[in-house]
Amino acid sequence: MVTGPERAPVIRTPDQRIRVFVSSTLRELADEREAVRSAVERLRLAPVMFELGARPHPPRDLYRSYLAQSDVFIGIYGASYGWIAPDEDVSGLEDEYNLAPAGMPKLIYVKDTDTRDERLKDLIARIQADDTAAYLHFHDARDLEDHVAGDLAMLLAERFDESRAPEAPDTGAAQVSLVGRVPVPYTTTIGREGDIDAVRTLLARGTDRVVSLIGPGGIGKSRLAIESAMASGDLFPDGVYFVLLEGVLEPGLLLPTIAYYLGIRDNGEAALEERIAHALADRRVLIVLDNFEQIVDAAPVLVRLYTVAPTATFLVTSRIVLRIRGERVYDVPPLTTPAGEGPASLDRTARSAAVSLFVDRARAIDSQFDVTPDNARDLADICRRLEGLPLAIELAAAKVRILNPAQIAGRLEKSLPLLTAAVRDLPERHRTMRATIDWSVSLLPPEQRDLLEDLGVFATRFTLDAVEALGEDRPWGGHAIDALAALADGSLVKQSELGGRRVFSLLAIVREYALDHLKERGDAQRVRRAHADYYRGLVQQIAPDLGGRGQADAVARLGLELPNLRAAVRHLVYTNRLDDAGDFAWCLLIYWWISGFFAEVRVWMLELLEKQHEQPITPHTRAIAWFFALWGEMWQRPSEQVVAGLGECVRLFRESGDEDAAAMALAARATARVQFSHLDTDKAEAELREAVVTLRERGNTWAEAITEVSLGRLAWVRGATDDALAHFDRATSVAESRGDLFTTSVAGNLRSRLNFQLGRIEEAEREFVHTLLLSVGLHYEEGVAYGLEGVCAVAAAHGEAWRASALAVAAGEIRRRIGIFDVEAFTVHTPYLEILRGRDAQSVEAGEIAGAELTVAEAVQLALPEHEFSMVADALRAW
Template sequence: MTGVPPVIRTPDQRIRVFVSSTLRELAAERAAARAAIERMRLAPVMFELGARPHPPRSLYRAYLDQSDVFVGIYGASYGWVAPGEEVSGLEDEYNLAPRGMPKLVYIKASQTRDERLEQLIGRIRNDDTVAYLSFDTAAQLEEQIAQDLATLFAERFEESQRPPEPDPAASAGSLSARVPVPYTTTIGREDDIDAVRSLLVGGANRTVSLIGPGGVGKSRLAIEIARATEDLFPDGTYFVPLEGVLEPGLLLPTIAYTLGVRDNGEAALEERISRALADRRVLVVLDNFEQIVDAAPVLVRLYTVAPTATFLVTSRIVLRIRGEQVYEVRALPVPPTTGTRERAAASAACVLFVDRARAADPSFALTDENAADVTAICRALEGIPLAIELAAAKARMLTPHGIAQRLGASLPLLTAAVRDLPERHRTMRATIEWSVSLLSPDDRDLFESLGVFATRFTLDAVESLGSGRPWDGRAIDGIAALVDGSLVTQTDVGGRSVYSLLAIVREYALGRLRERGEDGALRMAHADYYTALVHRVAPGLRGSAQAEAVAELGLELPNLRAAIRHLVYTDRLDDAGDFAWSLLIYWWIVGFLAEVRVWMLELLAKEQPITPHTRAVAWFFALWGQMWQNPSEEAVAGLAECVRLFTESGDEDAAAMAVAARATARVQLPDPDLETAEAELQDAFDRLRGLGNGWAEAITEVSLGRLAWLRGGLDDALTHFDHATALAEAGGDLFTLSVAGNQTGRLLLLRGAADAAEEVFRRTLLVSVRLRFEEGVAYGLEGLCGVAALRGDAERAGTLSAAAGTIRHRIGMFDVDAFTVHTALRDRLRTAQPDLLAAGEAHGAQLTPAEAVAYALPAPDRDIAADIVAHW
């Protein structure tokens, strides 16, 4: 790094600050550190299992490798030194921090301090790469960290002699950034990557399926292929995890969610995906497809609507569809029976074992003495990567000889017990069972309990399941043991520590729960926790906490999906209906209505007794898409039945919203009755006002404005939009503020009021950015394009139009032509100033969403937007 000036990052590339401290002793100080780091708009990296026995060094290294600054906070405790270890996890983290990384250390005043911590602090004082300071209180620490980080970055800025090089992977507009980043090295797959790349060149193979047993490394190979083929797919790569998707009907909604396509019901989801992928050379990775293989024909339909898209699938079974090219993912090669060190070192399987064993025990090395045992382990595990990793994780406790002996004694018995599985499936399952058998009984029970979670989960969620379980009260220690055993992985999402199990490991855990007859109880406990979370967070969707509620629910989305599935699966159908209805605003904002429809139809198909309210909820969601895509008198009648059922159940609030939906359905009919629709919307509005539902009142006012516009009453429409904006502002409702604001701005453009329209579009653009509402961002850019066109600024109009068009294309947006205003204004300039307009369009087509927002806004608003985008 010597001689290379540091790079000053743009706001969408958040600097990561690794925080090291003991956990419980300094809980208040850790909270203060997080607050200081987030105040600086940086990303805290707080490894909650750090500073403890059995530190998983591979994770420390991964976290430190991805961090930019080290912050150490030391109190009185040195931390426990585990058997066989020389240092505590606290010192381990300090030792592993790269020498070139800036280090800020804070030492809390203490009357007594562990002798070994005093020795560590002495080392720190003599380390010329460390800045350290004493403190007394958590509040004082928070201020000091914030000041020191500001000073550090000011110094780095002064050292910077050139503008930053853009980092596409960190850009808000980079599609390849969606591909997961492996936390460990991929070993022995070079030939596979080259072979699959050759299958993807040219786009002749529409679907390439990586087929192999669980644990063979299909997902990891797909990640590496995605990164190795970025040049073949200039329009990006999307990684779609299907691990928690169990219903074939959810394939399209899940693809849409990953693409950023918002399903608001106004157009068929397949059509919106088609528009999003049209004329774009993209790779879509579909991971863990075997659970929904019945949905494979959907891919064939996508071939037609998205002819330039290519699909890379991982699955345990062949899809058997037209256009599929199968690539068998084999286990890693193992040495011959006689294992010498040289032969072992030439074997990818043995190299993988050594690499993962060294992560568990840095002193581990392949030697003449242990080569035969390492070879025996890899042969017994048939070169299956996950099995090898599970065995290597035991290197902290056992020698290779001890591992080999125990495997030799256990695997034959374990594989014999599962003769109904294919051979390599038996080996993988037996390896998991062997790994789990080494856990304490309490940790084994905890591991099996985790099977009810979706792709990721938090420590709080795990602890909520503990009531009455053997591990109740010691979840954090149990999770630590599972991380050490490579059964659980830990990552950082949105500044929070989250945990996950690989798909095959989760299957095993859930299977064990079923065998014990305990899966139902734990599914219920899981559903209860997330139901409580929804009841806590959902009220914020209607008010000033809307953006925060949307963000929090987004982080929990995999388990929200799992929870509603658990509720339906365990026949808690009324609870499932309440759960879905509580999140109506969330489903609407993020565009998840098609997925909810699948669950509600499944609920109705059970043909079990449900309350009128639950039936109304289920039919409301089922009819939502129909009223937009296939409008009919039957849909209007169905929503009228929802009104009756909601009223019968005493939910006047829901009944009023169903009245508004019925009016909207009436407007979509081939021969719409606009007068009746207006009367119904006004009735719904009056009811909602009387009930104090400000959110629904405001969104109904927007519907009244759109209806007035369709009927030619532009003054009335503007009055409705202004009123909706006032209601949304009063309630802190960002979603309706964005929708109403963009409608107001369009009417102002029609009237030629450029200055007033500009003010409205700037405000709504900022609101949409805050809500992460990409449709609103596109509308705001288009509105400001119209403003520029009114003023005759062709280049700016072209830039904003093309930037909005890129977003519109990517997320498959549709619009009612009557409400599209900027295009006519822009196209007038195509004749008057064609060269300037074309130059602007060429510029705008290259902008990321973050860059487009920065271009669109003046300096004060630009700074606010950049601050918000930094947290996307």
């Protein structure tokens, strides 16, 4: 089996913080653990600790999973070897060291003490002989904190040097690969060990198709889902995917959104539900669906999905129960608060989870903050009054910048009862959460309050440029940076880095709060207009690059902005700017095509058509809307009505004076004709040729090249191979002249397959390799699958049974995972594989077994010559 490329250590962005696993006995070394936590967080890293409230010996699977998610191991050893659980041979302390991956950096600190358990002495002696571990003695907690901070800083500096490469990998490609991954929490998770264990147990049973984490906003459903997914990775060998539904408001967008996060490209050629079912078939995957309550009407879709994909499990977060078959509800409890009416405990190991959370978040502001005899009662009162709601506690803790605990407690005592009384229509804990946000916002000056409410129009994340554009005529407009910083300090706005850019976000319940207040003051429509105008301008700026040399960067930039592109279209439709919505969608036609979002756009365009009676639309907008509405029908359910509908689009575009769009609609109409069992190929060819001429005259090289590809496919099906090659050649020439990598890859894959079928093996091999390189550069997995199959065909023709069969299975795994099918007429590798199977069945079988285990990077390495692979090795590290 081919091994993957060596991975150089990487320096992560803040949204991928380095995780430091801390191993020690709990009670004996409580002060030392707190010192290590402080050192780790001082460097803005994420400590991974089974801390206060945890059981003495966490389940082995749980800390194994946390170790797998961590990057650095820190061991702190004192006098005690620790408890040995029933049926175990070693303590959790030694087991954690044994389970730490061999390549993980290990920093070991041994406390000077007069006595030490014999088994701990043996463990330390073994560690001293381990040349992968760094080993130091320390005297007390303060001494330890200095050691840890210094050693981690040194380790990061070394890793930074090692991570340098002559050329940085493409950030756009790297960003695409992050889609669907479980996000790493920005802060430490406290008090959820029992819940994580309980959810993992539900997932492990395998009897519940949907596990729903139910609770009010701010109770920590998303955080519990993240931690549970991380702790359950070993249960789902085929992957864990995190699908953020926060900006998805239409039930019809559930399937397109799931497809996007699974990496399934929707080009309209097959029903999206069928593609997802194909991608999930026989795969043991966990799909986390976060913030489901806003599209709860789409819940029956999950039943259809788990029916066709019975090995997939869904972990859902929602404020309300889905009430579907196969659902297991887990009510997310609040954090524990101090019992009775007593003060918070001064003993860290006996502290309630709510108080521990308050102290942890307060220390981000004041590193010396702790429970003292003076503030213990106030902290207990705060946590009880906030009912153990994690977000409410974080908002209150953020106020230690300006208020002490007594002042916070006093203000909550006065404000909270009045505020909760004003929102009696909400469930009890939801009232408390909303009231806490209200109290937190009430402490802001008016400009910052106005900014927070205006930010409610943004989707999942947003940039400073977008905020400043929104504020051009707002009171806070000239102070956006300072105001954003103040909101971040108050935990109302989150900051992170994505694709090399600083981005901001609001938690779902804060966004909901902000938007409600924006509506109450009557400004929602005006701010939505400003939001939509900014993103209209942005796409008009980016769109010209989609058909040319800036294609890869343009696709990556639009991918980062996708949640707000959705919101902008929604704002345009909602405010009856229907013609603007149509132009917005048409402007991004190439992006929808390359990225596969046709089903999503169709939802918006059908909504637009339904609103015609409220706001008349132009013939051009009607043509755009019908074009997108008919696109999927053209491939999946072709009929005379679809052909007639696309013909109407041609007429409307021509009447509007848009010959360019009319030619594209004409090409689509021809494609619809070809889908019939009674092929009207002569008429289809005539329409495609007419479209090519018009598009060439209009200078629309991207559409011209794509239409030449369609002509080539049609000629191939008709048996006119010379004509097919000529069309593929012209498509490639036109695409390459503009730097259109996507169409170059599509045309090249078809041309190389046809050349191979015609016996031109060497020529086909060169182009298979070239298009494979292009597809890797674009992070275009469908193209990678085609390229691997092409090289597989060449290897099979040369009698390389093991290599050919390994590549075939690896390509098939990609196809299955992203839900793509192929037209039998264009498949060239399978006949040769069957011949090899008859000649050398043993090698073919061995290759198939190996191919099923290959990563994408390993498969590409197996396919490419060494000097070619070195060109894309960096890009593949992000896959």
